[in-house]
Amino acid sequence: MQKEEKPLILVTNDDGITAPGIRHLIKIMNTIGEVVVVAPDRPQSGMGHAITISDNLYCDPVTIDKYSQIKEFSCSGTPADCVKIGAQEILRRKPDLCVSGINHGSNSSINVIYSGTMSAAVEAGVEGIPAIGFSLLDYSMEANFDHTTKFVKRITESVIKNGLPKGVVLNVNFPKVSDEKLKGVKVCRQANARWQEQFDKRQSPQGRDYYWLSGEFVNQDEGHDTDVEALEDNYVSIVPVKFDLTAHEFMNDLKSWSIHD
């Protein structure tokens, strides 16, 4: 493949540009295409699809490690901001692909709506760029990403080859297991699960009450085709994710309500 034919790949994440997960992803992408990194200058987990509209953004070139023969930019914004500014300001042309991650922590099931990693992929999808979010079910900054390499490469190359339908991006999650235990890939639907919140109420030294959000993940889904079940069974889960949120199946019912003039 000649140099000018290499796909142009925008890489971002939500754990920040120095996180081991994105460094691993950059290393893999470097074997596939021409890589440009635009990623947050600090952790942005749980940012959902936040964008920065009341503040300005910095986006400075940086050199992080030996893979920085490629272009890297550290951005003061959210993951969605990184994609917007990457695609519009930094890249010389529309990228052929956007990959986000590898997130330190699960983005399976309902986590997709809280996820900065996936918001970056969705933002790229909105802009017409094929996109994949990758996550590993291990929150540790010492997480081992070795077993992800083969599948990240294979899935990425498949997306470049096949494309993705308009309005669809991929949400890929990896179980925390050794290479030998990984059983393969499963195409899944998003499990119906939620966080059962608990708030830890404390008092500041000044006597003001405050809270820490914590909680327990509760899978309410009994189906056998979900991402949560695949991951528990040591499969890589792939959920195709769309951002037309319309509940088409409820539209007719709603039309029958007596709310119309």
Added chain:
Amino acid sequence: MQKEEKPLILVTNDDGITAPGIRHLIKIMNTIGEVVVVAPDRPQSGMGHAITISDNLYCDPVTIDKYSQIKEFSCSGTPADCVKIGAQEILRRKPDLCVSGINHGSNSSINVIYSGTMSAAVEAGVEGIPAIGFSLLDYSMEANFDHTTKFVKRITESVIKNGLPKGVVLNVNFPKVSDEKLKGVKVCRQANARWQEQFDKRQSPQGRDYYWLSGEFVNQDEGHDTDVEALEDNYVSIVPVKFDLTAHEFMNDLKSWSIHD
């Protein structure tokens, strides 16, 4: 209706607890049920479904205006945080309904994914609480909400009466028109539209480049059943919104890809 039968309504927004839009919404909800307000202590527009996981949350009782015979709490978190802490910590029981808004500005079309207003409604939906997000297509803090009253009341009462299917919340947008010009209500799908970003590049007094995000809303949808078209035609738009983001229609194709072991 006896007092103990009144529905318990959690009210929130993303423009902050003192914004005229939420004050108007509180006034209407006060005629329908027992109201508890848990809303951000400052504007949180564009926060998407962000949640606060690396910082603590304050949630203090406040008195804002004459409608504060009801319970109000000002929260340092995002709209999604407000719903979590409201439902788990503040309310004595699970609310019968959560309403969010009335937002100063449109949440039609793709704006639903950036919207703090809708993230609050979606968060409530995830927690099994029927929920509605209301928005007015007028960003001004002097916006006129008079024409929204009748429809907000009617839609809210319909949701209380009929309930909503599991996994569905409503996204209601109002055009910026006078009462007489409002033609009624239309059940719509989310228009396929996007923001065409432009970044305004400037230099700080210290010589560092920075950017302001701006952009133009582009409707790429030619259908006649979209929220954008209904609003342009002076209808109130209602889109049923779901948070199972799975693109079910693409699962079979994806299963045929050569990514499986």
